[in-house]
Amino acid sequence: MKNNINNHKKLSTIIGLIVGIILLYVFLPNKNVKLNLEDFALDENTKTYRASIENKKIHCSDLKDISSCIKGYKAENKNYPVVVWLGNSQLHAINQYKKGDNTAALHIHKYLKGLNFYSLTFSQPNANLQEHYLLFAYLLDQFKINTLILPIVFDDLREDQIRSNIISILNYQNSFKRIEKSLSGKRIISKNNQKDLAGNEINIIEDTIQNNFENFIDDKLGNIWPLWMQRDSLIGQLYGNLYLLRNSIFGIKATTTRKIIKGRYANNINALKDILSLAIENEVNVIVYIPPIRNDIKIPYNISQYVNFKHEISEITKHYETNFANLENLIPAKLWGKKASTSLKKEEEVDFMHFQAEGHNLLAKAIFLEFKKILKLSE
Amino acid sequence: MIFNSLTYLLLLIVVVSLYWLLPYRARLSLIFFSSLIFYGFWKIKFIPVLLISVIVDWIVSQKMQIVHKKRKSKLLLISLVTNIGLLFYFKYLIFFAENSIGLINFFGGNIDSITFKIILPLGISFYTFQTISYTLDVYRGFIKPEKDFILFACYVTFFPQLVAGPILRAKEVIPQFNNRPTFSINFIYIGMRLILFGLFLKVVLADNLSILVDTGFAINVENMSAIDVWTLAFLFGFQIYFDFSGYSFIALGSARMLGIIFPNNFNFPYIASSPKEFWRRWHISLSSWIRDYLYLPLNNIKVLNRSEGGLERVVKTKGSKKSLFTTMGIMGLWHGANWTFLIWGLYHAAIISIYRITQPKISKFPNWFKTLAGISLTLPIMMLSWIPFRASSLSDAFSMWSKLFNPFKYTWLGMRENTYLITFLVLIGFFLVYLFKEKVSPIINSSKYISLIFDSIFIMILTSLVIIFFRAINQFIYFQF
Numbered sequence: 001m002k003n004n005i006n007n008h009k010k011l012s013t014i015i016g017l018i019v020g021i022i023l024l025y026v027f028l029p030n031k032n033v034k035l036n037l038e039d040f041a042l043d044e045n046t047k048t049y050r051a052s053i054e055n056k057k058i059h060c061s062d063l064k065d066i067s068s069c070i071k072g073y074k075a076e077n078k079n080y081p082v083v084v085w086l087g088n089s090q091l092h093a094i095n096q097y098k099k100g101d102n103t104a105a106l107h108i109h110k111y112l113k114g115l116n117f118y119s120l121t122f123s124q125p126n127a128n129l130q131e132h133y134l135l136f137a138y139l140l141d142q143f144k145i146n147t148l149i150l151p152i153v154f155d156d157l158r159e160d161q162i163r164s165n166i167i168s169i170l171n172y173q174n175s176f177k178r179i180e181k182s183l184s185g186k187r188i189i190s191k192n193n194q195k196d197l198a199g200n201e202i203n204i205i206e207d208t209i210q211n212n213f214e215n216f217i218d219d220k221l222g223n224i225w226p227l228w229m230q231r232d233s234l235i236g237q238l239y240g241n242l243y244l245l246r247n248s249i250f251g252i253k254a255t256t257t258r259k260i261i262k263g264r265y266a267n268n269i270n271a272l273k274d275i276l277s278l279a280i281e282n283e284v285n286v287i288v289y290i291p292p293i294r295n296d297i298k299i300p301y302n303i304s305q306y307v308n309f310k311h312e313i314s315e316i317t318k319h320y321e322t323n324f325a326n327l328e329n330l331i332p333a334k335l336w337g338k339k340a341s342t343s344l345k346k347e348e349e350v351d352f353m354h355f356q357a358e359g360h361n362l363l364a365k366a367i368f369l370e371f372k373k374i375l376k377l378s379e
Numbered sequence: 380m381i382f383n384s385l386t387y388l389l390l391l392i393v394v395v396s397l398y399w400l401l402p403y404r405a406r407l408s409l410i411f412f413s414s415l416i417f418y419g420f421w422k423i424k425f426i427p428v429l430l431i432s433v434i435v436d437w438i439v440s441q442k443m444q445i446v447h448k449k450r451k452s453k454l455l456l457i458s459l460v461t462n463i464g465l466l467f468y469f470k471y472l473i474f475f476a477e478n479s480i481g482l483i484n485f486f487g488g489n490i491d492s493i494t495f496k497i498i499l500p501l502g503i504s505f506y507t508f509q510t511i512s513y514t515l516d517v518y519r520g521f522i523k524p525e526k527d528f529i530l531f532a533c534y535v536t537f538f539p540q541l542v543a544g545p546i547l548r549a550k551e552v553i554p555q556f557n558n559r560p561t562f563s564i565n566f567i568y569i570g571m572r573l574i575l576f577g578l579f580l581k582v583v584l585a586d587n588l589s590i591l592v593d594t595g596f597a598i599n600v601e602n603m604s605a606i607d608v609w610t611l612a613f614l615f616g617f618q619i620y621f622d623f624s625g626y627s628f629i630a631l632g633s634a635r636m637l638g639i640i641f642p643n644n645f646n647f648p649y650i651a652s653s654p655k656e657f658w659r660r661w662h663i664s665l666s667s668w669i670r671d672y673l674y675l676p677l678n679n680i681k682v683l684n685r686s687e688g689g690l691e692r693v694v695k696t697k698g699s700k701k702s703l704f705t706t707m708g709i710m711g712l713w714h715g716a717n718w719t720f721l722i723w724g725l726y727h728a729a730i731i732s733i734y735r736i737t738q739p740k741i742s743k744f745p746n747w748f749k750t751l752a753g754i755s756l757t758l759p760i761m762m763l764s765w766i767p768f769r770a771s772s773l774s775d776a777f778s779m780w781s782k783l784f785n786p787f788k789y790t791w792l793g794m795r796e797n798t799y800l801i802t803f804l805v806l807i808g809f810f811l812v813y814l815f816k817e818k819v820s821p822i823i824n825s826s827k828y829i830s831l832i833f834d835s836i837f838i839m840i841l842t843s844l845v846i847i848f849f850r851a852i853n854q855f856i857y858f859q860f
Contacts, residue, residue, distance in 0.1 A: 005568050008831045013568055015831075016838020023843050158795070161594060190771075191597040210386050210420040217385040227846075234847045246800070263602030263793040 024227055028234060046339060046354045047097035048089075050123075051106035059092065059105040059121040062135065062165040069120050070142050080118035081146035083108075083371070084139055086132045088153050090291055091123035093354040095337035101357035107364030108149075112371070117146065124166075128159035128264075129271035130184055131166045136275055137178040138169045145284045147374060149367055151291040152272065152313050154306055155353070160264040167192050182274040184267060248344040255298070255350060260305050269312070276320040287370045288317050289325040292363060294352045296333035325370050327363065335359040380420040380538075382629040383581050383849065390417060394538075395570075395636045399562045407556065410533045410637070417538035418501070425500040428465060433535045435461045436510040440517040440524035440531075451518055458514040462507040469499050474716030502542030504713055508668055510535055513549045515672060519682075522550050530556055539633035543626050545644040545664035552639065560638030572838070573632030579841045580625030582848040588618040588805070591798050596769055598793055600778045605788040606799070608766065608779045609759075614802045615769045616762040617809070620648065623662065647813050649761065652753025653738075654730045657761055669710050677702035704728040719767040719776055726764050 050059035056072030057065070073082065085091065085105060094101050105121035112119045122135055132150065139145060169175045170192060179185030222229040246252065272288075279286045290310055293299055299306065310326065317324035335358050339351040355363075380387050394413045398406050419426050439458045443451050467475075473495045480490045513534070516522045525531040534552050535541075560566075595611045603611075627644035634641050644663050651657035658666045671682040678699055704725060711724020741749060763783075767776035782788040792799065824830050 005565050005572075008827055009572075009834060010564075010568050012831050012834035013572060013838055015835040017842050019835065020839040020842025021846065023839060024846060160597075187597075187599070209423075210380050210384065213420070214384050214386050217389060221385065231847050231849075238847065246797075261793060261795065262604075262791055263598040266599070266602055 024234060027237065028227065028230060046093045046095050046337070046351065047101075048092050049094055049097070049101070049103055050092050050121075051103055051109070053106070053109065058109045058119065059103065059123070061092075061122065061124055062131075062163065063138075063168055064165045066122070066138075069122070073118055073120060073143060076118060078116075078118075080113075080116055082143045083112055083117050083119040083147045083149065084136070084145050085119060085121040085123075085149040085367075086127070086135060087121070087123045087149075087151045087291075088127045088156055088353075089123065089125040090151070090153070090353050090355075091121055094360065095339075095351055095354045095356050098357070102360065103357075104360040104364040104367070107361055108367055111364065111368045115375070124163065126156055126159050128156050128162075129268040129275065130160070130188060131162050133179065133184060133271040133275050133278075134162065134166050134169045134175070134188065136278060138172060138175045140178065140278070140282055140284075141172070141174045145282070147285040147287065147371065148275070148279055149287045149289070149371075150272075150275065151289055153291055153353075154260075154301055154309050155258060157265045157268045157309070158258060158261050160261075160267060162188065162192070178278065179274070182277065184271040184274045187267065187270075244342070244344050247342050252342065253349055254339060254342060254352060255300050257300055257302055259302050260309070269316070272313075272316060273320070276316070276322055279322075280320065285374045286320075286322045287325065287367065287374070288313065288322055289367070289370070290328050292331040292355065292359070293328050294331075294333065294336040294350065294355075295329050296336075297350060300352060323370060323374060325366070327366050330362055330366055331355045331359040335362070380417045382626060382633075383578060386420065387417075390538075391574075391633055391636065395567070398637050403559050406559075407527075407529045407533050410537060410556075411529050414533070414536040414538040414541060418536070418541060421501050422498075428469075428500050428503070429506060429536065432462055432465060432507060432510050433532050436514050436535070437525075437528055437531050440514055441526070443514075443517050444524050455514060455518045459511065462511050466503060466507050469497060469503055471712075471716045473497060505544045505546055506535055506541060508546050508665075508713075512546070512668060512672060516549055522553075525549070525553055537634070537639070539630040539637075539639075540641065543623070543630070544662075545627060545630065545641055546668050547641065547664060551642070555639050562638075566635055566638050570632040570634075570636030573628050573635060575632075575838065575841050575845060577625045577628030577630075577632060578845045578849065580621040580628065582625075582850065583844045584805075585618050585622035585625055586848065586850070588614060588621065588801070591794075591801060592618050592769070595794055595798060596771070600775050603779065603782065603793045604791045605782045605785065607793040608782050609762075610794065610799055610802050611769075611779075612759075612762040612765050613806060614798070615765045616649070617802075617805050619765065619768075620645070647809075649758055649809060650754060650813050651757050651761070652750045653757055654727065654734045654761070656753075657757060658727075658731075665710070665713075669706055673709060674702060674706040677705065700732055703731060707731070714768070718773045719770055722767040722773065722776065723764055726767065730760055730764075 050057070050061065052058060052072075056075060057068040058072060060066050060069040073080075085108065091105055092103060094103060103121075105119070105123075108121075109119045122139075124131065129152070136148060167188075170189065176189075180189060218228075276286060276288075278284075290313065310328075314324055314326075316322075335356045337351050337354070337356055338348040339354075340348060342349060380390065390413065394409065397409055401409060415426055418429060436458055439454045443454050446454065476493055476495065480488075480492055483490055513522075513531075517524045525534070530553060533556055534547075534549055537552065540547060592611065592615045595607065595614065598607070624645040631641045631643070642663070646660040646663070648657055648661035651660050667683070675682045707724040707728035708721055709724070711720040711722070711727075714720045714723070741752075744752075763780070766779050767773070770776035770779060823833050
């Protein structure tokens with residue numbers, strides 16, 4: 001048990017501590033740009049746009065801004081039946097964005113308004129069906145939903161994480177009750193339960209003196225040392241560079257084939273079934289659709305898995321007597337675009353997920369057509 | 380209070396500054412009261428539980444000195460009943476009640492389950508073991524009871540080791556408090572380096588791995604492949620190692636800043652070439668405690684009485700296997716009131732037993748082969764032990780293990796590709812760091828300037844990463860035990 005440390009180690013400790021802090025300033029991204037980790041995969045070619053009409057938001061993300069969409073609807077004060085469109089970044093990203101471009105969410109809102117319906121869109125990057133399930137359960141308590149529009153994105157069935165702004169829906173008693181007995185609800189609850197390995201409450205500092213004091217010092221430190229508050233941007237930059245490095249080493253591109261991940265796929269399919277059951281229970285019409293994908297080049301999926309997937313979705317919708325549309329070939333090749341390189345090489349890559357503004361228009365028209373079919377049926 | 384928080388760092392700065400300015404008596408009072416503040420920042424209401432343990436053991440040990448042997452045993456019993464009673468009430472009562480009701484109902488009874496709301500006081504398993512060791516040492520005559528209550532209280536409640544160890548012996552700590560260390564800047568430098576390294580292990584490595592581990596273990600077991608089970612075993616093995624050794628380094632560093640030297644609690648456990656060696660490198664203070672207060676006494680063998688060495692002795696007495704399984708089973712249950720922990724302990728007992736049987740046959744091989752083959756076998760076997768430790772139920776643990784023996788379960792991947800990649804990188808990184816420390820570091824240290832450059836870069840990287848990832852969100856895994 002030595003207590004010796006030579007002068008070099010002392011000196012290197014001081015140098016290391018000082019240079020380590022300076023290094024953070026060197027690598028700190030532009031202080032005015034707030035890095036959005038969720039939209040990391042989007043780039044300068046693809047702009048995120050969530051529309052508002054007459055200062056009323058009609059396109060939101062999740063619990064962090066959901067209240068502005070709900071407020072907008074309530075401010076309308078006309079008790080329109082609501083059409084909810086859930087989806088991933090395809091709904092809020094416009095490729096090769098030009099000023100004045102709009103998303104499908106805005107177009108559909110206008111089309112439906114003409115029929116005295118009010119549409120609200122909620123989309124998050126790489127959103128999975130378990131997240132849609134929670135969001136749908138939550139929205140059922142906010143207003144009377146007439147129709148749910150639900151894209152089933154093959155890529156997103158590889159996702160399993162539920163972001164914090166959606167998992168907190170479990171804190172709402174009504175939403176919790178809606179899902180607690182379903183297969184995926186049980187799974188989501190147990191996965192996110194607040195117990196540790198030994199069965200104790202997991203967040204030991206919540207509601208403690210330490211928690212309050214920690215928040216207090218954290219704020220104070222942020223005030224006197226701005227870098228402290230910008231650490232999320234640094235983490236984003238670090239992860240971003242690691243992502244590019246990984247892709248460069250393994251030659252991963254947007255065109256690289258993604259296989260399904262068995263467990264995650266099953267969890268998301270179960271969530272789809274639970275969404276459809278919940279919709280039936282609450283007399284909500286559902287339009288399930290296979291979203292457009294760029295089809296003039298080889299798609300980045302295992303073809304047989306993708307074919308099976310489409311067949312399975314079609315069968316599920318038949319079982320639940322739900323409307324189904326395959327829109328995979330809806331958008332012509334010219335309306336798709338490029339995205340920035342996903343590796344350290346600077347060459348542009350094909351974007352399979354996000355299309356240009358005209359594509360959004362086509363998608364809105366196609367969905368509107370499906371909606372009108374439902375109206376006809378119900379008449 | 381958790382170590383990876385600004386609150387703790389602030390407390391440490393204040394306590395270290397005052398400590399070296401104050402005279403001796405005041406220093407002890409400072410440590411005692413700052414330890415209570417440290418503990419009370421979590422939940423004040425559990426301070427009396429901690430103090431009960433301290434006061435009872437202090438009184439009992441004082442009395443032991445003045446009574447004859449027969450009464451000594453009674454006093455020991457009072458201490459054991461108090462400490463184990465507290466532990467049983469807070470940690471095992473619900474488990475015991477649930478299982479008893481289950482058993483009664485299984486045999487035809489009809490009892491409704493009882494709902495208890497008992498919160499486990501932080502660190503109770505650690506400080507009760509520490510006080511038990513003290514009373515037993517006094518009983519055995521290894522140490523004289525400490526007359527100074529504050530000094531004794533400092534030994535039990537000393538904040539760097541209060542909530543998650545290391546579980547130290549009185550003879551290792553009390554004399555250090557007594558010796559009144561004089562200030563040396565070395566204490567601060569070494570302490571800072573240890574804390575920085577501990578924070579790196581916790582906030583950069585363990586907390587980032589925890590995201591992958593939590594996601595992985597949340598998969599339905601039926602959808603997991605055998606490759607997933609292996610990956611998760613390794614991944615959690617590294618997470619818990621970084622987490623707990625990170626905590627231990629911060630504890631060592633904090634104590635060092637106050638002039639108190641703790642022995643190492645971890646020493647590259649996954650480099651072990653046998654299960655025996657693993658327990659000399661993993662949670663050394665606990666395995667040494669188990670050795671001295673359970674395993675050796677059960678075999679009627681003289682104890683070693685130090686918090687180092689782990690389960691190093693091979694005992695070949697009649698009934699040693701039984702005592703090994705009992706000891707390891709208790710060690711498993713010490714971690715938590717769940718059958719999964721018991722299985723974890725028994726798994727280790729079984730592995731040690733198999734090793735003891737095969738050891739004579741292996742000894743004729745050359746050393747290099749024994750080491751290489753030993754590491755290659757011990758590492759995966761030890762990693763697989765983490766499956767019941769982390770799985771949410773016994774059936775999940777057995778289902779996961781069973782997949783390993785089914786060749787058809789090796790045909791798919793159930794997690795994101797990154798998970799396998801990161802596990803592989805961590806595994807390679809672990810061995811590279813070990814080789815660097817053993818082979819390259821001595822060469823670098825032989826040259827002043829190269830050493831200065833390398834060490835500065837090392838501290839620089841650690842500092843940057845710790846600042847970026849420092850969050851008081853994730854508790855240490857061992858806080859729950």
